[in-house]
Amino acid sequence: MEKIDKSAKKVIDKTKKLYGNSPDVNNRLINIKGTNVGILFLESSSQASTVSDFIIKGTLYAGSNKNLFQNIFDTLKNSLFNSQLFTINDYSQFPYFLSSGFTIIVVDGSSDAIIMETRAQLDRGVTESSSEPILRGSKDSFTESHSKNLGLIRKRIKDPNLWFDELKIGRRTQTRISIAYINGIADPKKQKEVKKRLQKIDIDGILDSGNIRDYLIEQKSIFPQIRSTERPDVVSQALLQGKIVIFVENCPFTLILPTVFIDYLHTSEDEYQKSANITFTRVLRILALIVTVFTPAIYIAITTYDQNTIPDKLLISLAIQREGVPFPTAFEIILLTTIFEILRESDIRSPNSMSAAMSIVGALVLGQAAVDAGIVSPITVIVVAFTSICSLIFTDIDFMNGIRTWRFIFIVAASTLGIIGILSFTIVWLIKLASLENLETSFLSPFAPLSKTSQVDAIYRAPEQNIYTRPKYISNLNPHRQRRSK
Amino acid sequence: MKKTILIIITIILTISLSGCSGYDELNKLSIVTAVAFDKTDDEYELSFLIANSPKSQTSSKEGEAKTTVYSGKGKTVTEAIKEIEQISPKQIYLGHINVVIISEDIGEDGFLKISDWLIRNPQTRKKFYLLQAKDVSAKNIIKIVSPLESFPSQSIATLIESNAQSKATATSVTYSNFIGQILEKGFDPVLPSITIKGDIKDGSSEKNLETTEPESYLVLGPLAIYKGDKLQGFSTDKESQSINILKNEAKEFNYNIEYQKENISIEASKLKTVIKVKDTQNIEITVSGSGDIYNINNNIVLQDYKEIKKIEKTWNKEMKKDLEKAIKKTQTEYKADIFGFGNIIYKNLPKKWEKLENDWNDKYFPKLNINIKTNLKINATGSLVKTIKEGE
Numbered sequence: 100m101e102k103i104d105k106s107a108k109k110v111i112d113k114t115k116k117l118y119g120n121s122p123d124v125n126n127r128l129i130n131i132k133g134t135n136v137g138i139l140f141l142e143s144s145s146q147a148s149t150v151s152d153f154i155i156k157g158t159l160y161a162g163s164n165k166n167l168f169q170n171i172f173d174t175l176k177n178s179l180f181n182s183q184l185f186t187i188n189d190y191s192q193f194p195y196f197l198s199s200g201f202t203i204i205v206v207d208g209s210s211d212a213i214i215m216e217t218r219a220q221l222d223r224g225v226t227e228s229s230s231e232p233i234l235r236g237s238k239d240s241f242t243e244s245h246s247k248n249l250g251l252i253r254k255r256i257k258d259p260n261l262w263f264d265e266l267k268i269g270r271r272t273q274t275r276i277s278i279a280y281i282n283g284i285a286d287p288k289k290q291k292e293v294k295k296r297l298q299k300i301d302i303d304g305i306l307d308s309g310n311i312r313d314y315l316i317e318q319k320s321i322f323p324q325i326r327s328t329e330r331p332d333v334v335s336q337a338l339l340q341g342k343i344v345i346f347v348e349n350c351p352f353t354l355i356l357p358t359v360f361i362d363y364l365h366t367s368e369d370e371y372q373k374s375a376n377i378t379f380t381r382v383l384r385i386l387a388l389i390v391t392v393f394t395p396a397i398y399i400a401i402t403t404y405d406q407n408t409i410p411d412k413l414l415i416s417l418a419i420q421r422e423g424v425p426f427p428t429a430f431e432i433i434l435l436t437t438i439f440e441i442l443r444e445s446d447i448r449s450p451n452s453m454s455a456a457m458s459i460v461g462a463l464v465l466g467q468a469a470v471d472a473g474i475v476s477p478i479t480v481i482v483v484a485f486t487s488i489c490s491l492i493f494t495d496i497d498f499m500n501g502i503r504t505w506r507f508i509f510i511v512a513a514s515t516l517g518i519i520g521i522l523s524f525t526i527v528w529l530i531k532l533a534s535l536e537n538l539e540t541s542f543l544s545p546f547a548p549l550s551k552t553s554q555v556d557a558i559y560r561a562p563e564q565n566i567y568t569r570p571k572y573i574s575n576l577n578p579h580r581q582r583r584s585k
Numbered sequence: 586m587k588k589t590i591l592i593i594i595t596i597i598l599t600i601s602l603s604g605c606s607g608y609d610e611l612n613k614l615s616i617v618t619a620v621a622f623d624k625t626d627d628e629y630e631l632s633f634l635i636a637n638s639p640k641s642q643t644s645s646k647e648g649e650a651k652t653t654v655y656s657g658k659g660k661t662v663t664e665a666i667k668e669i670e671q672i673s674p675k676q677i678y679l680g681h682i683n684v685v686i687i688s689e690d691i692g693e694d695g696f697l698k699i700s701d702w703l704i705r706n707p708q709t710r711k712k713f714y715l716l717q718a719k720d721v722s723a724k725n726i727i728k729i730v731s732p733l734e735s736f737p738s739q740s741i742a743t744l745i746e747s748n749a750q751s752k753a754t755a756t757s758v759t760y761s762n763f764i765g766q767i768l769e770k771g772f773d774p775v776l777p778s779i780t781i782k783g784d785i786k787d788g789s790s791e792k793n794l795e796t797t798e799p800e801s802y803l804v805l806g807p808l809a810i811y812k813g814d815k816l817q818g819f820s821t822d823k824e825s826q827s828i829n830i831l832k833n834e835a836k837e838f839n840y841n842i843e844y845q846k847e848n849i850s851i852e853a854s855k856l857k858t859v860i861k862v863k864d865t866q867n868i869e870i871t872v873s874g875s876g877d878i879y880n881i882n883n884n885i886v887l888q889d890y891k892e893i894k895k896i897e898k899t900w901n902k903e904m905k906k907d908l909e910k911a912i913k914k915t916q917t918e919y920k921a922d923i924f925g926f927g928n929i930i931y932k933n934l935p936k937k938w939e940k941l942e943n944d945w946n947d948k949y950f951p952k953l954n955i956n957i958k959t960n961l962k963i964n965a966t967g968s969l970v971k972t973i974k975e976g977e
Binding site: 269415421428 | 599605608609610611612614616618636637678680681683708710736739
């Protein structure tokens with residue numbers, strides 16, 4: 100703790116020096132009946148008009164008041180118009196408030212300083228979600244503004260038991276991080292554990308929720324064990340289930356803990372659409388998952404090791420298609436998949452104006468020309484295209500990348516050991532997934548360990564009025580979400 | 586650290602030591618879909634129909650496959666295969682054999698002499714169709730190209746499948762059930778036969794595909810009758826039908842009867858044959874089923890219930906006569922128990938069978954007393970009551 104100098108002029112000079120005479124450090128010294136009142140704010144992060152309208156006007160008005168109190172400090176504190184006004188007596192807090200867009204008022208002879216919120220609008224408004232589009236449901240998404248993000252949740256859950264636990268992490272960035280949970284539903288043990296893990300972080304800067312994700316998991320894995328979303332309704336659903344959500348300042352992506360495997364196959368829409376159809380959609384998603392992981396590997400295995408399994412006519416057609424292709428099947432598949440992954444990566448990075456050119460080159464070069472030139476066989480293009488389409492069903496980029504890694508592992512296994520290779524590596528994969536655990540929740544819940552009561556919303560989705568309990572593997576505190584009608 | 590090294594070593598070892606055993610690229614294989622066995626003098630001649638030879642180098646589109654026949658000769662089957670392997674530029678792959686055709690010489694010599702190689706080979710499926718070539722060599726049959734199917738073995742397979750369902754002169758016999766019937770007690774097998782109509786040379790060239798009416802084509806013939814693994818002879822078409830009815834293989838077929846000196850065509854369906862053993866000398870067979878009248882060319886008015894009953898009676902009588910004739914012929918001429926009467930006796934009266942077993946085909950089977958009952962009914966007359974005639 101560092102005391103604030105009693106001279107306003109000295110404080111201003113000291114602050115200017117602290118910021119290395121940066122031009123955006125703005126100050127005003129007003130003399131009221133012989134007492135100096137210093138006003139300090141950063142032009143870059145504060146709204147200058149707010150400062151002029153409310154603070155300078157208010158200070159001058161207070162100065163002109165004939166019935167002035169003995170103490171100018173108290174007068175100002177009581178007469179300025181602002182909803183967020185408080186005093187501090189620690190100089191070391193000055194930079195945090197200044198950079199956050201607050202205005203600081205120091206008065207000669209007082210060791211306290213008045214702090215007022217005059218933040219500038221440095222973020223965009225609430226827009227439609229671009230990374231998780233849905234057809235049916237609310238369209239808003241989180242922004243870079245921390246208070247707006249919390250507001251989007253408060254708006255949805257009006258229960259005062261929705262608690263935010265705030266921390267500041269990052270020695271230089273001083274990033275605000277809020278742990279949101281519903282008191283009485285979420286497991287306090289888990290909430291404390293999350294907080295403990297976050298408090299341990301000692302780093303110079305946190306810019307995104309992705310920075311802190313790795314501190315929150317217990318075992319390393321290719322698959323993400325924490326789901327991130329930019330949709331307020333997904334977060335609200337998670338909170339109501341008893342999950343813990345972490346908001347990071349300046350980041351529209353929140354983290355949801357604990358996350359299980361099946362969460363990646365769910366969307367927020369599943370709760371809004373007809374439940375009977377959702378079960379079918381979920382089965383399709385699981386099918387797509389299996390297809391995208393195994394298809395290239397199975398294709399390699401059956402065409403190079405187990406030709407017996409292919410129907411006669413198909414085998415002959417495949418053999419004819421492969422005629423004249425110079426590379427082994429495995430190489431062909433790896434080549435095409437790699438080209439597709441590069442195409443996907445460059446498509447994300449390239450500006451919108453170039454995407455049309457990209458898709459033409461991609462479709463023509465990958466599809467038509469490569470086949471005509473005899474580099475790859477048409478069936479390989481079909482296999483890779485089918486695999487890629489199926490992988491696009493999942494919105495979480497980390498999950499997609501995890502699947503991609505395992506797809507390559509299976510391709511290598513199939514090209515060296517055939518079907519047996521796929522089988523043995525499937526076992527390895529399942530063991531790896533089943534051994535993952537975070538916050539006492541197994542990654543394959545509710546299937547392993549099996550929880551019968553939680554099956555109402557895993558693959559099968561029961562009608563809303565039949566789901567009485569929250570998933571037990573998340574929190575056991577308050578399992579009833581719906582009263583049974585009499 | 587130690588653990589990671591161990592894992593890496595395990596992965597490297599599994600990948601390197603497994604090697605590429607069984608690894609075959611599709612374009613390095615010659616996919617054999619049909620095999621023909623012939624015998625000339627003392628040598629076996631083996632022919633493979635290879636289905637995946639592309640028409641030209643640049644073509645990679647589906648359905649443009651051409652077929653090639655490679656054949657080799659040798660004192661044993663393996664010797665003949667060795668010769669084919671020398672001719673074929675690609676590795677011979679036998680996993681997709683569809684059809685195997687054996688010539689009459691092979692049948693007379695004994696099928697078991699060549700079957701060993703087919704069973705022993707781990708690549709081959711055991712469910713392919715087995716056919717007997719009649720009058721022509723087996724090699725010529727797999728050469729005939731059909732305009733309706735992309736390669737010959739496929740056309741033979743579809744021919745058998747459709748025929749077994751609708752005509753009842755031929756049945757589909759797979760390799761595994763043929764061998765099973767040879768080995769079973771009191772059972773002799775039959776094989777569908779196949780032959781060529783038209784000129785062989787024209788039929789095996791691409792020209793056959795270009796004409797609207799093919800120069801030559803494949804026809805399924807009557808059943809070949811075996812005794813054990815040896816060919817005894819061929820039945821007639823009518824007999825084949827009767828044999829199939831008795832073997833419970835025919836479900837639907839067309840039957841012509843003569844009634845009031847006119848031909849009536851009946852489409853029989855839902856046929857069922859039940860064989861009962863009374864004792865070792867007497868066997869009772871009941872054939873039941875129904876039929877629809879398909880074709881009448883005279884003045885019979887089908888509104889009359891009595892008329893239909895009369896037709897029914899004639900049908901029952903003629904059918905019975907046919908069946909009896911077919912059984913008599915196998916009993917006297919071939920002495921081959923293709924209906925498996927011995928097998929039924931063996932299953933029902935196993936103790937008595939022990940005495941009969943050795944002399945069954947020569948002594949007891951020809952003397953077997955067989956009593957046939959027919960219970961056939963005419964169900965429907967189609968959508969016509971009277972035949973259409975001028976002036977009405």
